Amino acid sequence: MTQEELAKMTREELLSLAREFKIKNRSRMKKNELIASLNLVYQQNKTTAEAHAKAAAAQKPPEPVYTTGLAPATYPPQQSAETRFPLPSTYNETIVTLLIRDPFWLYAYWDFSREVKAELEKMFGAWQRTPLSLKVWEAQESSGLEPGFFNVSVNPAAGHWYINVQPNHQYTVELGYFTPSGEFMALARSNTVVTPRATASELVDAEWMVVEEDFRRLYQLAGDPQAGSVELAEAFLKKLEQEMGSGAVTSLSSPFGPPPEERRFWLVLNTELIIYGATEPTARLTLDGQPVALRPDGTFTFRMALPDGQKRIPVTACSQDGKDTITITPEVSKKTC
Amino acid sequence: MEKGYLCLVLHAHLPYVRHPEHEHYLEERWLFEAITETYIPLLKVFEQLAEEGVAYRITMSLTPPLLSMLNDRLLQDRYLKHLEKLIELAAKEIERTRWLPEFNRMAHYYHDLFTFSRWYFAEKCQKNLVTPFRRLQDAGYLELITSGATHGYLPLMLHREAVRAQVHYAVEYHTRCFGRPPRGIWLPECAYNPGDDEILRDYGLRYFFTDAHGILHASPRPKYGNYAPVYCPSGVAAFGRDLESSKQVWSAEEGYPGDFDYREFYRDIGYDLEYEYIRPYIDPSGLRVNTGIKYYRITGRTHDKQPYNPDWAREKAAIHAGNFMFNREKQIEYLSSFLDRKPIVVSPYDAELFGHWWFEGPQWLDFLIRKIHYDQQTIKLVTPADYLALYPRNQVCTPSLSSWGYKGYNEVWLEGSNDWIYRHLHQGAKRMVELANTFPEATGVLRRALNQAARELLLAQSSDWAFIMKTGTVVPYAVRRTQDHIGRLIGLYEQIMGNRIDEKWLQELEAKDNIFPDLDYRIYSSAENVKRKFEDLALAL
Numbered sequence: 001m002t003q004e005e006l007a008k009m010t011r012e013e014l015l016s017l018a019r020e021f022k023i024k025n026r027s028r029m030k031k032n033e034l035i036a037s038l039n040l041v042y043q044q045n046k047t048t049a050e051a052h053a054k055a056a057a058a059q060k061p062p063e064p065v066y067t068t069g070l071a072p073a074t075y076p077p078q079q080s081a082e083t084r085f086p087l088p089s090t091y092n093e094t095i096v097t098l099l100i101r102d103p104f105w106l107y108a109y110w111d112f113s114r115e116v117k118a119e120l121e122k123m124f125g126a127w128q129r130t131p132l133s134l135k136v137w138e139a140q141e142s143s144g145l146e147p148g149f150f151n152v153s154v155n156p157a158a159g160h161w162y163i164n165v166q167p168n169h170q171y172t173v174e175l176g177y178f179t180p181s182g183e184f185m186a187l188a189r190s191n192t193v194v195t196p197r198a199t200a201s202e203l204v205d206a207e208w209m210v211v212e213e214d215f216r217r218l219y220q221l222a223g224d225p226q227a228g229s230v231e232l233a234e235a236f237l238k239k240l241e242q243e244m245g246s247g248a249v250t251s252l253s254s255p256f257g258p259p260p261e262e263r264r265f266w267l268v269l270n271t272e273l274i275i276y277g278a279t280e281p282t283a284r285l286t287l288d289g290q291p292v293a294l295r296p297d298g299t300f301t302f303r304m305a306l307p308d309g310q311k312r313i314p315v316t317a318c319s320q321d322g323k324d325t326i327t328i329t330p331e332v333s334k335k336t337c
Numbered sequence: 338m339e340k341g342y343l344c345l346v347l348h349a350h351l352p353y354v355r356h357p358e359h360e361h362y363l364e365e366r367w368l369f370e371a372i373t374e375t376y377i378p379l380l381k382v383f384e385q386l387a388e389e390g391v392a393y394r395i396t397m398s399l400t401p402p403l404l405s406m407l408n409d410r411l412l413q414d415r416y417l418k419h420l421e422k423l424i425e426l427a428a429k430e431i432e433r434t435r436w437l438p439e440f441n442r443m444a445h446y447y448h449d450l451f452t453f454s455r456w457y458f459a460e461k462c463q464k465n466l467v468t469p470f471r472r473l474q475d476a477g478y479l480e481l482i483t484s485g486a487t488h489g490y491l492p493l494m495l496h497r498e499a500v501r502a503q504v505h506y507a508v509e510y511h512t513r514c515f516g517r518p519p520r521g522i523w524l525p526e527c528a529y530n531p532g533d534d535e536i537l538r539d540y541g542l543r544y545f546f547t548d549a550h551g552i553l554h555a556s557p558r559p560k561y562g563n564y565a566p567v568y569c570p571s572g573v574a575a576f577g578r579d580l581e582s583s584k585q586v587w588s589a590e591e592g593y594p595g596d597f598d599y600r601e602f603y604r605d606i607g608y609d610l611e612y613e614y615i616r617p618y619i620d621p622s623g624l625r626v627n628t629g630i631k632y633y634r635i636t637g638r639t640h641d642k643q644p645y646n647p648d649w650a651r652e653k654a655a656i657h658a659g660n661f662m663f664n665r666e667k668q669i670e671y672l673s674s675f676l677d678r679k680p681i682v683v684s685p686y687d688a689e690l691f692g693h694w695w696f697e698g699p700q701w702l703d704f705l706i707r708k709i710h711y712d713q714q715t716i717k718l719v720t721p722a723d724y725l726a727l728y729p730r731n732q733v734c735t736p737s738l739s740s741w742g743y744k745g746y747n748e749v750w751l752e753g754s755n756d757w758i759y760r761h762l763h764q765g766a767k768r769m770v771e772l773a774n775t776f777p778e779a780t781g782v783l784r785r786a787l788n789q790a791a792r793e794l795l796l797a798q799s800s801d802w803a804f805i806m807k808t809g810t811v812v813p814y815a816v817r818r819t820q821d822h823i824g825r826l827i828g829l830y831e832q833i834m835g836n837r838i839d840e841k842w843l844q845e846l847e848a849k850d851n852i853f854p855d856l857d858y859r860i861y862s863s864a865e866n867v868k869r870k871f872e873d874l875a876l877a878l
């Protein structure tokens with residue numbers, strides 16, 4: 001969007017754009033201010049709009065995308081004037097990596113090397129058509145049970161996937177595909193992670209024995225004091241959803257957020273009074289008894305908020321040698337009906 | 338004799354934002370606003386209390402990026418220029434509001450505040466705000482601790498070397514700034530990943546903090562819940578955040594900062610006043626921004642804001658400090674009724690909440706410290722190190738993975754808007770480790786290129802970028818910073834491995850991304866001897 005294009009838009013159209021970019025105090029801006037603000041946003045990053053769209057797209061499960069390039073669809077824009085080395089869309093290695101989001105979700109991302117992609121092309125016509133699957137190995141921590149697994153079929157071009165899991169379990173995934181005969185062929189194996197527990201540990205320390213009742217009290221101090229033992233864990237998880245700090249004010253972005261916009265239509269009106277003039281550059285000038293600084297050319301400007309009422313404003317200029325004095329006294333009255 | 342302890346922790350952090358390539362850079366204002374509204378007011382409170390003989394102990398983390406910016410000449414000079422403009426604007430405001438007595442009083446107040454800030458910054462501190470913090474540490478009032486080297490989000494790092502480098506350089510830089518190694522660390526975003534404590538132990542760190550559930554969900558069950566530390570198997574102590582006291586300050590609905598008499602953050606003359614008048618004081622592009630001059634109080638859930646009254650606000654700050662203390666006394670009395678030791682209540686806050694968001698925050702803190710000192714016997718202010726000295730024997734547990742972000746785990750930093758960054762960050766870390774292992778003893782230009790690569794990786798790892806992408810405030814800036822630093826790192830990697838370092842470009846990067854001039858890329862080496870080298874350094878200091 002160029003400045004010219006912005007200039008052609010109506011204020012309403014500009015406003016709705018400004019809303020999209022969360023420009024503060026947009027509803028109070030004049031058209032030229034809106035254009036200036038929007039122009040700055042566009043200048044700062046010409047690909048903002050795409051970033052927004054892609055971020056939104058990334059929230060949903062990815063749609064099958066069969067693009068010509070190798071770039072997975074969910075990557076944000078890579079354009080930046082100063083960067084001599086844009087972010088690559090692939091690092092040319094076949095890997096899968098697991099990260100923990102919370103006790104119930106893992107995040108997996110993957111990438112393919114050129115050779116593997118070529119192989120997949122040979123087998124399935126296009127690598128994006130590979131019946132790709134994540135084989136998720138799951139083991140309960142220190143249970144001694146054999147690990148089990150489940151498969152999640154994924155879109156190869158998506159590049160990443162969120163996997164629903166259980167708290168306090170150990171996970172590893174294998175990235176692979178199913179052959180036409182139904183056999184799983186692994187391409188890469190991930191790191192191993194352990195999801196955090198979502199409740200208090202069952203394990204009690206003999207030396208630091210704690211009475212059930214006392215532990216519940218301690219737990220209640222953090223969760224909901226009203227909750228009974230059954231709802232305790234649930235209440236606690238809910239508690240974590242309250243915004244209490246963090247996320248850090250680090251960016252100096254708001255921890256509280258601005259007040260909700262409750263009204264759609266409104267008007268603010270203020271009046272200010274500007275008194276300006278000129279005298280000999282060497283003169284001394286007072287306004288209502290207060291000295292006023294002159295510019296080098298002898299001009300001056302004085303600006304005041306003008307509330308309702310009657311005002312007399314004597315302005316006096318006095319020559320450098322003190323021999324000549326001129327006073328001009330405007331009188332203003334303002335009434336808001 | 339006291340029945341329990343209160344541990345106030347202020348976490349001060351800003352991402353490294355410094356753009357020599359432009360004269361005015363919107364995001365540099367974050368630092369300038371924080372200096373005027375938070376750091377100087379807090380220092381003023383701490384120094385005044387010390388001068389009056391009020392005893393207190395406060396724990397404060399100052400992150401390496403923040404310290405680097407406070408130490409940076411360019412930013413120091415830019416801050417002074419910024420202040421000059423504000424003083425000029427405040428002087429105009431005194432004239433403009435002469436017929437509006439309620440506003441005029443505040444215009445004078447801001448003029449005084451900015452003029453004081455200029456004196457404090459330029460004259461008293463000789464432009465360096467690290468010095469007064471160090472003085473308060475040496476005098477025994479503040480316990481200064483560190484954080485990640487660039488506030489990297491540790492649980493989402495894949496390479497142990499990357500986590501270790503964040504801790505290593507943080508401890509090193511902190512020691513340089515304050516003359517003694519930190520005893521504790523505020524893990525970036527309070528995010529703990531089981532096992533990371535072993536790295537902390539290697540660097541002499543004795544304690545860190547987790548959110549409430551980090552301790553409550555520790556295994557085995559912690560006998561004292563959040564009201565005593567536990568030792569990780571590594572021997573490093575973990576202190577859990579108390580949610581009750583956190584809520585009183587943090588909560589948007591129930592917290593003190595939302596009181597109707599307090600100053601409204603969202604009404605700033607940068608947005609309110611006539612465009613041509615305010616134009617010289619906003620962004621040079623013409624974009625309206627906050628100036629810091631605000632005349633209204635919160636008033637209520639309305640757009641019709643009433644003028645701010647500093648006397649009422651001060652009164653409220655005193656009442657709220659009294660309320661906070663009363664609640665802690667009750668809490669500690671209740672806890673001591675069934676615990677067989679004196680409990681510690683840990684209340685951590687972002688430092689920038691005080692003054693910047695909650696304008697009266699520093700005043701509240703002032704009242705609170707005074708009241709604790711003069712008006713009661715139940716609680717005493719301590720730091721984690723003080724408590725560990727009182728109670729050196731603690732239960733051994735493994736805390737649970739946790740953070741203080743929304744929902745308590747990693748989701749804020751790993752969700753639809755920002756999950757794309759991790760494959761690049763991991764790749765960057767992998768290549769950095771490879772570089773460090775390939776060139777164990779580089780010299781000359783090669784060494785400079787390796788050091789710069791390490792800087793680029795550290796800068797890309799700031800948790801702030803992912804956080805901004807999530808909150809949607811200045812997304813393009815955060816996206817660009819991530820792309821730039823990773824892009825530069827990959828570029829350097831290719832040049833180094835291809836033996837064709839572009840020295841001119843390297844020089845440009847050294848000038849632009851100049852954080853940590855003393856950084857040694859070998860902190861990324863996989864070899865175990867990194868730790869030993871660090872110990873040599875500690876001895877040398």
